Amino acid sequence: MSASLPPETAGAGGPQAHGKHIPGGGATLAREGVALGLLLAFALIPLAASFGAESYVLSLATRVMIFAIAAVSLDLILGYGALVSFGHAAFLGIGAYAVGILGAHGFQDTAAQLPAAIVASSLFALVTGALSLRTKGVHFIMITLAFGQMAFFLAVSLAAYGGDDGMTLQARSTLLGFGWIKGDRAFYYVVLALLAGTYALCRLVVRSRFGRVIRGARENAVRMEAIGFSLFRHQLAMYVLAGAICGMAGFLLANQTQFVSPAYMTWQRSGELIVMVVLGGIGSLHGAIIGAAALLFLEEWLSGFTEHWKMIFGPMLVLVALFARGGMLGAVQRFPRIAAALAGWPGWLLSRLPGRGRSRRAGAP
């Protein structure tokens, strides 16, 4: 019952939800296998795409990978640090605006734009993180939301850079004058390489001593403080790293759409990022990639059938939350039990109707 947990863990899951993610030999191998398989699948998409509708498939898959990078960065703080940021889209927007604003002043080179995107989002993360980390749990969610909203309204007020309408980029960024990501396919592989790099970096970070401190804080903050770690500094460093990576994703998003707009940093977008991570399975990194892919592909696929696709998609999220503890990854691991639970749900539901006696505080069946 999370009400009884220390507030540090109240934000995201109790220890029981995470215990199995502490690295162990077999689990690690399986996990890297899944991640490698995912990246390999992405690497093969262009081959399949060349048989038809290439630029569309590439555009969609590129978008999926960009959001996967953003989701992985969120998972870093959300899954491993139990710090639920509800303003993560702000970094996406800051990275995108770095491209747009520099581009508007004639600096179209990656050598200027990418460092600017990363530095700007890191600085924003440093300042807002230092203020936000004073709070815990739900209050952390809300204060990050507040900073996200401030960034959003700031972007809306930038009349010189399109204000609410946003601005169109004339071309994708160059690299030392060379149009390195001009072609859709080249851009695709660059994004794929960055996704792989992001995944590897984050994996190294969470495995390092630094990452173990963060994870330890998630399980028992008081104890970590007691053995002499400054949690604040560790968590802030993690927050800045996540912000920087998401800023890079913003750089890519601006280049993919060749458009920059405050719509990239609405609170709904921050919510979508959280949903991606939770849908895939928190605290695993590759779960975030799976979540991003599932959300965006499903959106594209379902909306092809009906204008009312959200009436199908919404209940799907509810079912995942009800039956698949630990997101889609959890669902795969616990498939037999879930199948049984799903089959028994209607009858079980009837038996729980008021007046027929129900146990205290129902959990899942």
Place this chain on the structure above:
Amino acid sequence: MSFTLLAVQTLNGLQLGVLLFLIAAGLTLVFGVMDFINLAHGVQYMVGAYLAAMFSTLTGNFFLGLMLALPTALAFGWLLEIMIFRHLYGRDHLDQVLATFGIILFLNQAVKVVWGAAPLSVAIPEVLSGSIVLMDGLLYPVYRLAIIGSGLAVAVLLGVMVSSTRIGMLVRAGAANAPMVSALGVDIGRLFMIVFGFGAMLAGFAGAMVAPILSVEPGMGDNLLILTFVVIVIGGIGSIRGAFVAAIMVGLVDTLGRSFGPVLLRAVMDPSAAAQTGRALAPMLIYILMAAILFFRPAGLFPAKR
């Protein structure tokens, strides 16, 4: 800035605050007592508005429509509780976020399928239409006064209920330490159901009350939901008193800041820069307020938990 303008704006701020309180009261209890993050609270407000619009069109009378909308909103809340929410109590907050986000997606689209995409409207009841002169040169719509009045009445009623009834005592105890209440042999499942249904009905009541002045449209609860979260976090989660103080505060800061912020800024900078800055700052004000309060009081103004 004349005195009458200040008075009108203060009343307007009060009205927004009272509205926020009606929604926040249910949310803060659900959050405080059950430790449940209910993102779907905003769509319950929307459903209340749609129900009021439908019933008052059917019956031709706003009050009759309101009387029908309230129990329906309650029943709808309980339906959601039985089907979904009760299976998520005590679960990870993020599972709750995922499920309630799914409910938002579903209901925002569902109202469009049922009632159409075009906004609906409800006529102001005859007895409450028109404006009255509050003082010299100060004309104010009666209906808005009615909203303020009914909101304050609900606040008093809630205050009395929470402070001096048995169920109120359980709610307070639940907000402070739910496992202990459960251990003492209270049927916490029933308590949750009552609190949840009550919260849903209050949100529905807020939706029904604003239906005559705001357009009833899909997604109308989304932005209000965020404001409501701001309110309960400022006030301290689980505290009715905190929710009331914070709601009035947010209502006043937002309304007064929008109209007098640029005027005040003009005192310290030149007019065009003041207008520019005021425009950028006005929508941020409440978020700055929340960040500042959380900075100095990380658990809000009146934290219920110790």
Place this chain on the structure above:
Amino acid sequence: MRMTKKSVLPALLPALALAFSSGFAAAQEKVKVGIMVTLSGPSAVLGQQARDGFQLAVKQLGGKLGGADAEVVVVDDELKPDVAVTKVRGLIDRDQVNFVVGPIFSNVLQAIHKPVIDSNAFLISPNAGTSNFAGAQCSPNFFVTSYQNDQNHEVLGKYAQDKGFKRVFLMTPNYQAGRDSMAGFKRHFKGEVVAELYTPLGQLDFSAELAQIAAAKPDALFTFMPGGMGVNLVRQYRQAGLAATPFLSAFTVDESTLPAQQDAALGFFGGANWAPNMDNPQSKAFVAAYEAAYNAVPGTYAMQAYDAALMIDAAIKSAGGKVGDRNAVRAGLRKADFKSLRGDFKIGVNGYPIQDFYLVQAARRADGKFQTEIREKIFDDYVDVYAKDCKPTN
């Protein structure tokens, strides 16, 4: 203008016949149209009108456009520019559409303009018409069947000036289109602007602003509050007892908001290029057919999309049914040789329309439904002010 058209018509008839027959000869020739409009969120009703207007035209043309079998794909841009970019690539690439008809909102237009212009498809906007694409960034493959965004606001500014209003209060949401609308209003209005008030986008309660308006006692209010914001503003304006002050607006009182505003909007003014009571036979037939099919009064959104379908139809006909002949189709689009629902209609050098603009007023019809009605013509064959910056070679 009409005279010349009439005298040319007999000469054109054989050509038309030829076009028809060649369309038949190439019976396999198909035309694919992708409609991208906003169908989710609070603004969905605008997208629905545009979609329904277009599909009504296709239905009336027997499922054909310019004699070729028409296939229409509808997608929802969700009012998210980045979503729109990917979906428009889907239309171009997966569905291989010849025309993209959309979007409703300017920010989505900014995002999808480049991907469509760079492709083999034409972009035809049935609503959004931003200033940048009308001027220096104009493109030969981009057409607009609505207006340049400033123009409806200019109508009210001109009206306020002609009417002799001395002091006008301006209020719009705080975003680009809002700032543009104030600029548009002030282009022809030379009197005193009492205040320029910006409200947060999506604000629903205007009590604070209405109190300021009441205190300022202006001769008139000019506002631009699309969608739900407009519904709320209009009702609260009347409830606050301000209705005696003329309410001049653009995109605030129209057929998408009137069903909710109802009596509260009666007598309020707007600026438009058309209204359902437009006095010509094609418009009357359209309004009747639309109401029969969709049980709602069509607004300009539906009208402009309907005209977009007629324009595509005329262009393919004039290209001899050869959908793939881009130069011929482009020439046909530019000629715009069809009977627009608004009567006078030409395409200017920048792809934007040259048309008349009217002052319209909200009114209740005999059957109890609400619509806007034309009160007076403000501009005749009006060319937008940015067209001069468009170099046709561009």
